[in-house]
Amino acid sequence: MPPVSRGVVHGWLRHDKKFPHVWCPGCGLGVLLGSLVRAMITLGLDKNNVALVAGIGCTGRLPVYVDVGSVHATHGRALTFATGVKLAKPELAVITVMGDGDATAIGGNHLIHAARRNMDLTAIIVNNQNYGMTGGQYSPTTPLGARASTATYGNIEPPLDISALCMAAGAGFVARSTVYHVTQLDDLLAQAISHRGFGVVEVLSPCHTNFGRQNKLGSQIDMMRAFKEQAVRVERWAKLDGARRAGRFPIGVLARRDEDTTYLEAYGAMVERAMAQGREGQS
């Protein structure tokens, strides 16, 4: 992809009143914000034809900075709001941005069903492995044994693999990256947004303020370095044996099914059948 200039990105942000942002210095959400804007620009989207919907938490604050129609919904429900927007106005590119707690704990059910329907939405799930905004409590993605403000003795719950869940539930496009792998992230976001059905991008992002501090993972730079060392491109991952996979994770496009019927396609076909049956006048 040709590089997107800073000036063009600048034009997609809400400078009036909204900056500086609320995130901690070194947080990955700023990187994601840039990545998302570049992806939308690269795809040639019109600012007027984008709806950005988020839930609650640090990630939930992202839409306010982007100069598109933006909705800061209730905790865990971004996908439900987005479903309504998309069905009412299918011509809009509807993109949701959620944190790991937002998308997989309180909103887990919605995630499963949006994936199962192959709803024509994009879900960007920022995984920082804890609840950052409320003070670093454990989330469904907190690693086993890790400390959190509600896991003083170490987390005893096995973590959820967000991408695996979305693949199993039927999402047509599933990818994973980190805020360290910015070029790849730009590309994966663009692919997910242009995917016809439900496109998911899991984005690993450091929360050095809470998760990093409680687990002695060092600074944001150290956490970024860990992403660099642990992430393995999915093409290489396939060739790694079990021992060499330990402590590492694959990044890239994990699943892609372009042939699947999307919800809107199925709905359109149903409308044609319903109209042909002429049932409009009957109750």
Next chain:
Amino acid sequence: MSKQKPELLQGNEAIARGALAAGCRFFAGYPITPASEISEILGRRLPARGAAFIQMEDEIASLGACIGASLAGAKAMTATSGPGFSLMQENLGWACITETPLVLVNVMRAGPSTGMPTNPAQGDVQQARWGTHGDHPAIVLCPASVAQCFELTVRAFNLAERLRTPVIVLADEVVAHLREKVSLPAEDELEIIERRKPSVPPDWYVPFKTDGGLIPHLADLGDGYRYHVTGLVHDERGFPTRRPDEVEPFFRRLFGKIRRNFGELEQVLPMALDDAEVVLIAYGCTARAAQAAVRQARAAGMKLGLLQIVGLWPFPRRAVEKAVLGRRAVLVPELNMGQLSREVKRVAAGRARVVHHGRMDGQVITPDEILNRIREFF
């Protein structure tokens, strides 16, 4: 107003028909008796109109989807019963603070939790007012007949669109499943209100600023007006604020737009009230029994009257005050432990004898039961 030919319709069917007549283009719901027929009918009729219908994974999702659809410009509705209504409360609060128009039908059934599905009750009177969190106004309409199910659903959409707020249609199992012969008004004869959209260029649009009418103009997502909608208390531009000089006026406006329209929202139906010595105050299915009781009492020479409450919230305090003062007694029959009677007592403020007559066994209150009870006041 011209009427269509008479039909035998069920309450839930009339609610669905009312929604279609009002221009509903989006329904999201989750099945629950005794509201399921509304979903079933709209699941047939909305796709046939090229409009959207979706059965979501739960009630929370259903109201969330309605909110999204409304922000994108569609008139949206969901329908549920008490337990589902409870699940919707957080999103209902979001719709209140963001002034998102939508219609929420709650067909009440008996008991907290699963209670007695699907026996009748009127136990969600206070939930409809205070179920969601924080301070907010509420508009709640109570149908007592199949014709009113239609009429009030249309009215609910009109109020939602005009006042930019969620509106609740609070029906009960009896009314929802009642079948009556009704002649609905022809669709082209109905007054259908559309939300006011901004006429200024997008650059001038201040999404939560009003022109003195207290109700800001609402742009649809995707119409070129790129604004922010948040459940956080927001300034006129829609961005979060905690400045006291912005927060306080925001809440005053939210309440003010309902207060300013109180005269229209106060909707009651008086029956034989002028010379009544004893007055009944009732709503929903209980109002039907009360109507019969009034007719029978009058035939027996007892001066009984009825104030049927149609617009339940904001509470029609002026009409209630007028109806209760100077009477020998006021009886409030309802299918709960006193959710409306306490409101009547509040308005009467000790100036009238207000007696609650409740029933909580999943059965309806009959006209005979009311007549037996009022004899003690004559």
